[in-house]
Amino acid sequence: MKPLYIYNSLSRKKEEFIPINPELIGLYVCGPTVYSDVHLGNCRSFTSFDIVYRYLMYKGYQVRYVRNITDAGHLVGDADIGAEDKMAKTAKALKLEPMEVAHKYTVGFHDMMKKFNNLTPTIEPRATGHITEQIKMIQDILDNGYGYEVDGSIYFNTVKFAEEKDVYGQLSGRKLDDMLAESRALKNQSEKKHPADFAIWIKAEENTLQKWDSPWGEGLPGWHLECSAMSTKYLGSEFDIHGGGEDLKFPHHENEIAQNCGACGTMPVKYWMHGDMLLGNGKKMSKTPDPETGKSNSVMPEELFLGNNDMLSKAFSPMVVRFFMLQAHYRSTLDLSDEALLAAEKGYTRLMEALHVLQDLKHETTPKITDEDQEINSTLDQAFEDMDNDFNTPMALSRLFTLVNKINSFKGGHMDLSSISKETLARMKTTFETFIFDIFGLLDETQSSGNGDGAALDGLMELIIDIRKEARVKKDWGTSDQIRDKLKELKIQVKDGKEGSTWVIEK
RNA sequence: GGUCGCGUGGCCGAGUGGCUAGGCAGAGCUCUGCAAAAGCUUGUACGGCGGUUCGAAUCCGUCCGCGACCUCCA
Structure with missing residues (x-):
């Protein structure tokens, strides 16, 4: 096991974690x-x-x-x-x-x-x-x-x-x-x-x-x-x-x-x-009202989830907020703002979308070990090293985003999937899931399935995408765009790719 | 007042003596029927002033600004 370093408030420095009882x-x-x-x-x-x-x-x-x-x-x-x-x-x-x-x-x-x-x-x-x-x-x-x-x-x-x-x-x-x-x-x-x-x-x-x-x-x-x-x-x-x-x-x-x-x-x-503290308006978020303004700067989670807070332009989901927190180190103060949450929301969606793309990537050939292989593997290693370094989630997250780029490149055909080995692809898949779900504790809110309605929605969307596909084959752009625009109004974004279209519910 | 910490590009936020953090936003390009998505390219950032050093955003000093604790709060 690689050593884990924890910042100890008692000594005011990072120390190797040695358990009293490893069991x-x-x-x-x-x-x-x-x-x-x-x-x-x-x-x-x-x-x-x-x-x-x-x-x-x-x-x-x-x-x-x-x-x-x-x-x-x-x-x-x-x-x-x-x-x-x-x-x-x-x-x-x-x-x-x-x-x-x-x-x-x-x-x-x-x-x-x-x-x-x-x-x-x-x-x-x-x-x-x-x-x-x-x-x-x-x-x-x-x-x-x-x-x-x-x-x-x-x-x-x-x-x-x-x-x-x-x-x-x-x-x-x-x-x-x-x-x-x-x-x-x-x-x-x-x-x-x-x-x-x-x-x-x-x-x-x-x-x-x-x-x-x-x-x-x-x-x-x-x-x-x-x-x-x-x-x-x-x-x-x-x-x-x-x-x-x-x-x-x-x-x-x-x-x-x-x-x-x-x-x-x-x-x-x-x-x-x-x-360290979460800040609201530059000050520690506190239940106790500010003596000058008489108002508390604390944001209740429910307000965030429903979007009914003066600071916020819209509602943000729990996982977006969790992602937002992961982007900062736990020992730093973190400023809550609408802008920062909007950025986190896009980042979270991008990460989860890339995970879906990754899960669908397949290749049969097993080529020689390439530089690309090594780069991906060392990026994965570094992500764990970041966690071993006093739980540096923002750094580990940045490693994942480095790979998000590659994942999308593989899908879009900008990079050749056969330039990496089967093993590396497999490791990337498991490591992404380990990080996102097990370590970061994020849930996939971009997936619709999980209940009956979700299954129905998936089926409906498949049908609609098929109809649009046929229209596009016939160069019936009016129908194609109508479907796309109407869905957009319903907060469903259609993404046209090389291998056909996918969709995602916008937040 | 005492103790501690922070000040990073338009925003959030890592890093810490020499190597691209990352996310979001912006600009250009590629792809596309058009878009979106995605990819590529693009930012002369490290509060001010001194000092140490071949080299500092990173170390030291100092000044300015902000915050936390010292009273309940995670």
């Missing part, structure tokens, strides 16, 4: 807090890690992919206690049980992941299902002396941990001294000994909707803790890869490390991966 890779990705609909930025992040998951599997690894659902403990605002829980806030607003809120948005999240053709993780644990594990972890942290109780709430003693372990701040590049000087955190009335300390168990108030019994009284676990507890439970106290959005690096992931380390004494994660 089973542990991958943990921070999932959503299910208090509202996921927006497109969330989808980008999950899609990025879907590619990671897919590529690891392509490499032959068995992967345990854990992605959590946070359905408790995530507070609104920056207070550690006394603040409202996100779940509870939505529950009150919608007059629902917190678990109804969780279910509603979990289902919505799953639907969206399916639309983007993201694979399901192998385990999707929820915070409320792991209260016992979280309480146990709090106890471990207390036993190790890194926690303290104040009036029924438990805090993580960041200062003590930082002094003793020298790992705090490593991931986010923060120094505790600087944080000490930071005055902002003190603006809230707090029981904490130090602003950098954070709640791991929050005492329930009278009106707290979600609360559980614990050795310290009724309460709920703090945010950050669910990830520590559940990753430890399913992947062990040390595992391979942890992923999440760049915006989770601090405080979420930094505190996660502190909790794991404070409870188990080991650094939990070997490779930390962070995906």
Whole structure:
């Protein structure tokens, strides 16, 4: 197996990926807090890690992919206690049980992941299902002396941990001294000994909707803790890869490390991966409205699919959006715009069309190995090298497009198919399918078949194309063009080629 | 204010000391009954200013602009 290089946020450089246990890779990705609909930025992040998951599997690894659902403990605002829980806030607003809120948005999240053709993780644990594990972890942290109780709430003693372990701040590049000087955190009335300390168990108030019994009284676990507890439970106290959005690096992931380390004494994660943000109007896409304009710049996926957003001139399908995301590296910000999506749409269609052409290419002769053979094979090799280089999807995609050119040339007769060997053609076919479907996770939306209507449409189109063909043989251009133009109005494009006509539904 | 990152041709977006990224758009040509599709050709791009180097968009310094985190967000 060729080595895979992953950019590790912890060391800030690319490192060769060496699994702790080659038999089973542990991958943990921070999932959503299910208090509202996921927006497109969330989808980008999950899609990025879907590619990671897919590529690891392509490499032959068995992967345990854990992605959590946070359905408790995530507070609104920056207070550690006394603040409202996100779940509870939505529950009150919608007059629902917190678990109804969780279910509603979990289902919505799953639907969206399916639309983007993201694979399901192998385990999707929820915070409320792991209260016992979280309480146990709090106890471990207390036993190790890194926690303290104040009036029924438990805090993580960041200062003590930082002094003793020298790992705090490593991931986010923060120094505790600087944080000490930071005055902002003190603006809230707090029981904490130090602003950098954070709640791991929050005492329930009278009106707290979600609360559980614990050795310290009724309460709920703090945010950050669910990830520590559940990753430890399913992947062990040390595992391979942890992923999440760049915006989770601090405080979420930094505190996660502190909790794991404070409870188990080991650094939990070997490779930390962070995906960068999707931008809307040049700014991070966020659910929170802009304080100046009062409007959120987040685009909901549904708006994209239906085309009902001010930014968009038309609707874009999930696969076009996925293709659009693949064209950028996961560690770069990506600007969403109508123009960029239109370009992605054409590119996506071109790629899928070329795949169809490729699948239909056949040749019988087996000539000698030519330069063309080598060129194609090395381009295919390079595409995999690009993926091995920190999942460089845009680069790998560009290799595919290099071959799209050749594929179309073979079909159009600009290049002779017999200039490549049977084996090379076969490899090109399988590699294209592997990349497009297995690694990139794209679906073929250009195919009409798959249901009864599709089959009917295929038959109809065959008939119409035949009729037009006859008209053309008779040089009846009026009929021929009428068919072509009418179909065009119906968003069906007829493509005349050497071997007859094909058609495609325009987006 | 602190920490980090970015600024690439009309747009999106890779790359990173010397070799064509790619997609979209534009121009010319080929094919075609005409188109479309497809193919071919075509872009003196790397924020400004210095420096290192035989050579820098790529390294260093500096200035300007933008963003992320530091408070919930993938």
